[in-house]
Structures are given as structure tokens and as C-alpha cells.
Amino acid sequence: xxxxxxxxxxxxxxxxxxxxxxxxxxxxxxxxxxxxxxxxxxxxxxxxxxxxxxxxxxxxxxxxxxxxxxxxxxxxxxxxxxxxxxxxxxxxxxxxxxxxxxxxxxxxxxxxxxxxxxxxxxxxxxxxxxxxxxxxxxxxxxxxxxxxxxxxxxxxxxxxxxxxxxxxxxxxxxxxxxxxxxxxxxxxxxxxxxxxxxxxxxxxxxxxxxxxxxxxxxxxxxxxxxxxxxxxxxxxxxxxxxxxxxxxxxxxxxxxxxxxxxxxxxxxxxxxxxxxxxxxxxxxxxxxxxxxxxxxxxxxxxxxxxxxxxxxxxxxxxxxxxxxxxxxxxxxxxxxxxxxxxxxxxxxxxxxxxxxxxxxxxxxxxxxxxxxxxxxxxxxxxxxxxxxxxxxxxxxxxxxxxxxxxxxxxxxxxxxxxxxxxxxxxxxxxxxxxxxxxxxxxxxxxxxxxxxxxxxxxxxxxxxxxxxxxxxxxxxxxxxxxxxxxxxxxxxxxxxxxxxxxxxxxxxxxxxxxxxxxxxxxxxxxxxxxxxxxxxxxxxxxxxxxxxxxxxxxxxxxxxxxxxxxxxxxxxxxxxxxxxxxxxxxxxxxxxxxxxxxxxxxxxxxxxxxxxxxxxxxxxxxxxxxxxxxxxxxxxxxxxxxxxxxxxxxxxxxxxxxxxxxxxxxxxxxxxxxxxxxxxxxxxxxxxxxxxxxxxxxxxxxxxxxxxxxxxxxxxxxxxxxxxxxxxxxxxxxxxxxxxxxxxxxxxxxxxxxxxxxxxxxxxxxxxxxxxxxxxxxxxxxxxxxxxxxxxxxx
Amino acid sequence: xxxxxxxxxxxxxxxxxxxxxxxxxxxxxxxxxxxxxxxxxxxxxxxxxxxxxxxxxxxxxxxxxxxxxxxxxxxxxxxxxxxxxxxxxxxxxxxxxxxxxxxxxxxxxxxxxxxxxxxxxxxxxxxxxxxxxxxxxxxxxxxxxxxxx
Numbered sequence: 037x038x039x040x041x042x043x044x045x046x047x048x049x050x051x052x053x054x055x056x057x058x059x060x061x062x063x064x065x066x067x068x069x070x071x072x073x074x075x076x077x078x079x080x081x082x083x084x085x086x087x088x089x090x091x092x093x094x095x096x097x098x099x100x101x102x103x104x105x106x107x108x109x110x111x112x113x114x115x116x117x118x119x120x121x122x123x124x125x126x127x128x129x130x131x132x133x134x135x136x137x138x139x140x141x142x143x144x145x146x147x148x149x150x151x152x153x154x155x156x157x158x159x160x161x162x163x164x165x166x167x168x169x170x171x172x173x174x175x176x177x178x179x180x181x182x183x184x185x186x187x188x189x190x191x192x193x194x195x196x197x198x199x200x201x202x203x204x205x206x207x208x209x210x211x212x213x214x215x216x217x218x219x220x221x222x223x224x225x226x227x228x229x230x231x232x233x234x235x236x237x238x239x240x241x242x243x244x245x246x247x248x249x250x251x252x253x254x255x256x257x258x259x260x261x262x263x264x265x266x267x268x269x270x271x272x273x274x275x276x277x278x279x280x281x282x283x284x285x286x287x288x289x290x291x292x293x294x295x296x297x298x299x300x301x302x303x304x305x306x307x308x309x310x311x312x313x314x315x316x317x318x319x320x321x322x323x324x325x326x327x328x329x330x331x332x333x334x335x336x337x338x339x340x341x342x343x344x345x346x347x348x349x350x351x352x353x354x355x356x357x358x359x360x361x362x363x364x365x366x367x368x369x370x371x372x373x374x375x376x377x378x379x380x381x382x383x384x385x386x387x388x389x390x391x392x393x394x395x396x397x398x399x400x401x402x403x404x405x406x407x408x409x410x411x412x413x414x415x416x417x418x419x420x421x422x423x424x425x426x427x428x429x430x431x432x433x434x435x436x437x438x439x440x441x442x443x444x445x446x447x448x449x450x451x452x453x454x455x456x457x458x459x460x461x462x463x464x465x466x467x468x469x470x471x472x473x474x475x476x477x478x479x480x481x482x483x484x485x486x487x488x489x490x491x492x493x494x495x496x497x498x499x500x501x502x503x504x505x506x507x508x509x510x511x512x513x514x515x516x517x518x519x520x521x522x523x524x525x526x527x528x529x530x531x532x533x534x535x536x537x538x539x540x541x542x543x544x545x546x547x548x549x550x551x552x553x554x555x556x557x558x559x560x561x562x563x564x565x566x567x568x569x570x571x572x573x574x575x576x577x578x579x580x581x582x583x584x585x586x587x588x589x590x591x592x593x594x595x596x597x598x599x600x601x602x603x604x605x606x607x608x609x610x611x612x613x614x615x616x617x618x619x620x621x622x623x624x625x626x627x628x629x630x631x632x633x634x635x636x637x638x639x640x641x642x643x644x645x646x647x648x649x650x651x652x653x654x655x656x657x658x659x660x661x662x663x664x665x666x667x668x669x670x671x672x673x674x675x676x677x678x679x680x681x682x683x684x685x686x687x688x689x690x691x692x693x694x695x696x697x698x699x700x701x702x703x704x705x706x707x708x709x710x711x712x713x714x715x716x717x718x719x720x721x722x723x724x725x726x727x728x729x730x731x732x733x734x735x736x737x738x739x740x741x742x743x744x745x746x747x748x749x750x751x752x753x754x755x756x757x758x759x760x761x762x763x764x765x766x767x768x769x770x771x772x773x774x775x776x777x778x779x780x781x782x783x784x785x786x787x788x789x790x791x792x793x794x795x796x797x798x799x800x801x802x803x804x805x806x807x808x809x810x811x812x813x814x815x816x817x818x819x820x821x822x823x824x825x826x827x828x829x830x831x
Numbered sequence: 832x833x834x835x836x837x838x839x840x841x842x843x844x845x846x847x848x849x850x851x852x853x854x855x856x857x858x859x860x861x862x863x864x865x866x867x868x869x870x871x872x873x874x875x876x877x878x879x880x881x882x883x884x885x886x887x888x889x890x891x892x893x894x895x896x897x898x899x900x901x902x903x904x905x906x907x908x909x910x911x912x913x914x915x916x917x918x919x920x921x922x923x924x925x926x927x928x929x930x931x932x933x934x935x936x937x938x939x940x941x942x943x944x945x946x947x948x949x950x951x952x953x954x955x956x957x958x959x960x961x962x963x964x965x966x967x968x969x970x971x972x973x974x975x976x977x978x979x980x
Contacts, residue, residue, distance in 0.1 A: 081917060081945040081946035082945055146949075327950065328950065739949070741943055743949035744949070748950065
């Protein structure tokens, strides 16, 4: 553990796991402040209802009640903002209704908060909340994005006619794509739903807000992926509190998968209310409340058409998607189906003409936002389903079809990046490499033989492919700014060398399960040549970390790690000057390796620890140099990073019941350079489990009245360990050419690649039995697969 | 959610009709009813105790009988609210004579649930509804048998 250089690339055990697995983690709900009070929200049981009146008389008289607020009390306060602006094709800005902290006029989804009760205990708050009598007048409801845009559909917001938030397009002019498809020898068309899923972080959302009347300072403890972003949005856009008067702390966070990026009404409401009652207020979501109010993921209704020439070369792609945004715009809501989805539709292929058209739609459902992968899984699902289906239709091999269409290898240094038809420029890639490796691991030829034999014996075996690409390391500020982002997406890394040579690293990249405290320490240990034990990674507190944009979009190492590297370079540069002075040499002649500053070509050296001490006890010190050894850097990436990979699923479908058994899952991922292979493998495993979860088990089911009918673990099917075989993982390394670590990001890869591989495998199994099925709606339950098999058999 | 049920009872339509129109009998035979009080010609205030899987709720609200065709059919409308959510239902009940001593009673309607009840109970609700239907007919048969004896 104490070896210093060369910590990069080692499967070091996660240092944070000691506290996590011994139950010593400190989460927001663990924090109890003096004079603590508790909040319970009164939520609409109706998906769309006018609030005729709210009677608080009985509730106010209940034991322990401290305060009750309704929409009228916060009507003058801004709503929570949306962080991304997407425009209509004609240039008009998107429709942006107020997302109030508590609704006053209408509830627009089941779970919309109408009032909040604050009481001495959680139970008293809950009891009193049940006695808040809200007089609702039910209104007609719309839940399906494709239907909500039809004339006559109930309106969620008066300011958005036909419930359209924006209609947006990207890529080549539509006429050119229409022509390319008209000229195609074969056209593959797929109409499908990428169903809505619930993020299900193991730790529910939790907030604890406090106000100190003496310093006039607020503190908000919040289960978040990005404390600084929450502080910025809440202070500047909602409450109008000066930022220096607010401290936001994200303690240990038990998972987020995107759902804890966003600024939710509850955290602003608590921060506002704590000053009124001058006591801390805590709220932690119950599980069903999480189902109803954590921003959901996916929910696209899509028609995609891909044209091919006679050799299987792709000529063009046309996509029309209705993206369900839910009842309000969540922080990143409009960006997910557009700039994180449309921009990825080049995939790994040389497709010369692409046009994507996305309509963002309001409905009476929980807001939809980024969920692990965010837009990129939807893009990958679309492309990879089309590829396997096209292979079936053209009677071609799906692996061969991909090989014919892959962008040839390029390293981004000798060969330039690849310019897509949909705005992005890929950094580096070797796409054939991952597929070839995947086929080897599978034993492809043997599998096809086995599949044939199985079919003769009445068994349905199938293999499904998914060769994906994602845009990670989010994101170059200038690029995203031009695309509508209302923030820069750089990251901050500060390295403070203490007088004794121990190192504190402050990163704006706040971990919620990714193992930053290990990976980042490995990077610092390697760079400075000191033991990992001498390094502390500090994150999640706006009072200790200068600034930060947080953890999402597989950005932590690529952007946050790069910021740390920049600061380490400054530390080493200054250290060389100090060491040179000590050794009476020229700073240009110094080199730094294995924790020693050495005069080149000599054995004269001084250790890192000695240099650190000299910086703080500068008795013998260069005249023109400040004391201290502490640097901060803001790193704004030059481009996105583009991890890619090949996922292969093997399934058996039971003929009589339609039950799907996942027999093998092979993941070959190229995430650039790897700091900790064990953590990368863990991320891939978790991601694949989540992606397979969407394919086979999960899905938020709304009834026509807008009620979420599976808002518990009894009704919402989460994947379990015994649903999976042991995943077979491998990596290929194509370094990112534009960041100092050469890393690309691994947090979302598993979720992005796996879903279409599994669905493709089931469909392949059905084709092997003569059922020429184009699509089965996810999740692929036994019933749906069985029904699909009742279609006529072609032999 | 669709609510349907059908059973042939050992009684003439007139006898069945008499039982169904009698509030005290109705309170006895409807599963889960803990009180039923008449407040208008065909309207009632009700309290129900119902257990739906993990959801155990005390419901209160109104019931109305509408579109009454003597000895043939009527519609029962129910609006109930509780801490675990609200339920609204409209159920049409039909009586068809099979012969002099037998009547087929059937009902067909729709129930709308909201709140926890909707998010938690729907998977088990079909089963619960079937059980309650069975209980209702068993209770009704008992009442009819008692009056016959």
C-alpha cells in the first residue's frame, strides 16, 4: 500500500469502504442539530387538480406543530430554475413554467407538494400533515408524451400550447436525409418506447437546513452530487441570499445516479423556512415519496429509420422522438433528450446523413431528468436496436454489419478527431478493437453453431450486440454554453501541502459512491511520490472547497482529476525552485521523481517533505518566492471525452413461458487510461446491472389517471444478484488525447451499453425460432415475450 | 380498475331487491362497512375498514344509489377518502330472473384510486376485490337463507 510511484493502474482497495461497510458513514439523515425540527410535505394525490382551498385549522392545533406553509406563503419566491435552455427550431426559447416551491393554484403530478408541516418530531409532522385538508377539484390528465401533443389533450401549463416545451432538431437538413433514405436499398424502421425508470438511490433524498441568527449564515446539509451547484442555484436564482452567507454540505451520499444533481423545491423551501422559525429543519424522503418525487429517467417515444445500400453501408438516419419532461423542467431536463441524445446518434458509424427531431413535452407526471447515462443510453438503444434488426432483415451478420460501418481507428494525435454529423468531434477511438475482442471472448462461431442446434431441439438461444459510444468528461464550457447550458462545466482542484509534507486535496467533484477518496489519492501519490496514507481527499463542503461543478456525466477523473493534476504541476514547479535554492542549483536543472527533487545528473537531492517544510519555514528561501505550498486550479476541458465499448448478451428464452434467462454478459469497455482497475470493473458491473434492469425488470407504470401504480419495492421490480450471471469484463485502452491523465470516464458505460444488448439477444432468440419480431416493449417480462412469440412463425 | 362479478342466488328478484334496498342489511353484507347512515332518500354516509395488502385504511365518505329501476337495476356510487388515498367508484348492479326462485345478480363498474392506495395497492387490489366480491355474495346468500327459514 505504501509504495509510492506507480500507484496508477493498481487495484487499490477503496479507503472509504471501511466506514461504509462498518456502518460508520455519515449521511444527511444522521445529522441531528440542536433544536432540530422535522418537516413533512403534503403532496397531491391527484395528477392534475385545481387547489380550491387548504384548511389548516385542525393541523395547526395538532401536538408538536411548529409551522405550516402553503403555496400562498411562498408565492413571491422564485421557483427552482432550469439549468439548460433549448430552443425551438424557429429560434424561440423553450417554454419555461415556474416550478414553485409549493404549488398554489394547481397540482400537476401525483406528489406535487401543496404544503409543508414542520413539527418537533418526524411522527408529529406526519400526523399533522395528514390533517391538512386540501380541497381539490380534479382536472383531466395527460401522461403519454406522444399523446399529450395531440390537439385537445389536457394542458399541463397554459403557457405551453399542445404541451410542447420545445421542438428541436440537429444534424443534416431533413431533405438531404429524406433523399438518402429514399435512395436506400434497404430501410429499417423501428418504432419503440424507451420506458421511464425510477433512479432508486439507496439513500433517499434528505436535507437539513439551519440558520444562525448571529452570523446571519445558513447551513444546508443535503444528499447531493454537487453542493456548489445547489448553493449557486438556490442563492442566486431562488432565494436571493448572498452566496457567502450560505454553506452547503454534502456529507456521505448513498448513490444518486443523476437524481441528486438537481436542485429540488424541498431544499430551497427548508432553507427559506429555517430562518422564519429560527430552528433547523430536516426532511428525509420516504421510499414511496422517492418514487414519486425523485426526477425519473428516460421516457422517450421514438420512430427511427435507417437506410442501407446493398452492401450494408449505412446511408442515412432519421429520428423523431417525443421526450416526456414531466410536469416541470428539472435542472437538466431539456438538455437530456437533445444535447445528450441527439448529439450521440452518429454512434460508432460513418453514417453520412443524420437528422434528429426531438419534441420536449409536458405531462402530468414526475419531472424527468438525467439518469445514469442521461440521453446517451437512449441514443445507444436506438442505434443498436436498429443495427441488430437491420442485420436480421437483410440476413446479414450483426457483427459483420457493424464492422462494415465502423469509423476506422484514430488516436486524435497522429490522426485527427472524427467530426460527426451531429455537432460533436470524437477524441480518439478504436471501435473494431472492442468488437473483435468481444467476439473472441464469446466464441462467436461456436455460439452460432450452438444456437442452431438449440433451435433444432426446440430451444431459443439468442445473442445481442451493442457497440456504444458516449460523450463524457462533461464538459467544455464554451461548447456547452453555445448549446444552451447556463453554467460552465469546469472543475476545481486545490492541493495544499502541509508543513510536514502531508497533503490535503480539495476537489469540487463530490463523490456519492464512486471511490474518489481512493482514485484521486492514487493519482496524487503517483505524482508526488508519497504514500497514499499521507493524502486526504476533501470534498462536499462549500466552505472548504473553493468551487465545483460536481459528479455526473462520468466527469470526475477526466475533469476533476485534471484540475488536481494542474495544481500538482504547480506544486512541483514551485518545489523545484525551493529545492534548487536549497541545493544551490538552477531550478531548470531540477527533476522530480519518487518524491525527490534532484539536480539532473548528480546525486544531490532533497525530499518532498523537506521542501514542504522549507516552504512553511522559509529561513533559507528564494527572495522572489512567496512562502507556502498551496495551489488551486480551474480545469476547463478542451472537449468531451468519448469512451466506447462492445457489450454482448447471451440469453435463453423459455418457449412455453417467455421467461428470459441471461446466460452470459460480456463487456469490453475502452474508458481510456485506468487509474484503479477494480473500481472501473465495479462501475461497469453496477452499470450493467442497472442497464439489464431496464431491459428486463424495471419501468414506472402510470395509469391513465396519472397515478404511479408501482411506487414501492413490492410493485417496482429491481434487479437482484440472482438475476445475473457473473459478468465477463475486459478493457481496451485508447487514451484520451486532450486531458493530462488520458482518461475518459467509466461511470455510465455499463448502463449505456447493456440495455440494447439484452433486448437484441431476446429478439435474436425469437428469430432463431422463426418469430420475426421487430420490437418488444421493455421491460421484457415473460408475458410480453410470450405474447411476442404468438405471432406467426416464418420457417 | 374494472370491477365485475356475477352470481346466481336462491331467491326471486323481489326478495333480492328488498335486501339490497334495505340499509341495515346492506351495512351487514357489504364487507368492511363499519357504519352506514342514511342522510337523504338514496344517499348515505359511510365508514369502511379495508385492508389491501400492506395498506390498511379507514375510509369515510358518501355513497349514493342512482338510476334505480325497481327490481331490475341500480347504480351505486361511492366516494371514499382516507389517509392512504382516495377511492371513487361507480358500479351498476343488475338483477335478472333465472326462474321463479333464482336470480342472477351481476355488477360492472370502474374504481379510481389515488394516493398511496394507487401506488402501493394496485398489484394486490384485483385479488382483494375478488375476495370482497365473494364475501358480499356469501353474506347476501346468508341473509336470504335466514329470511326464507
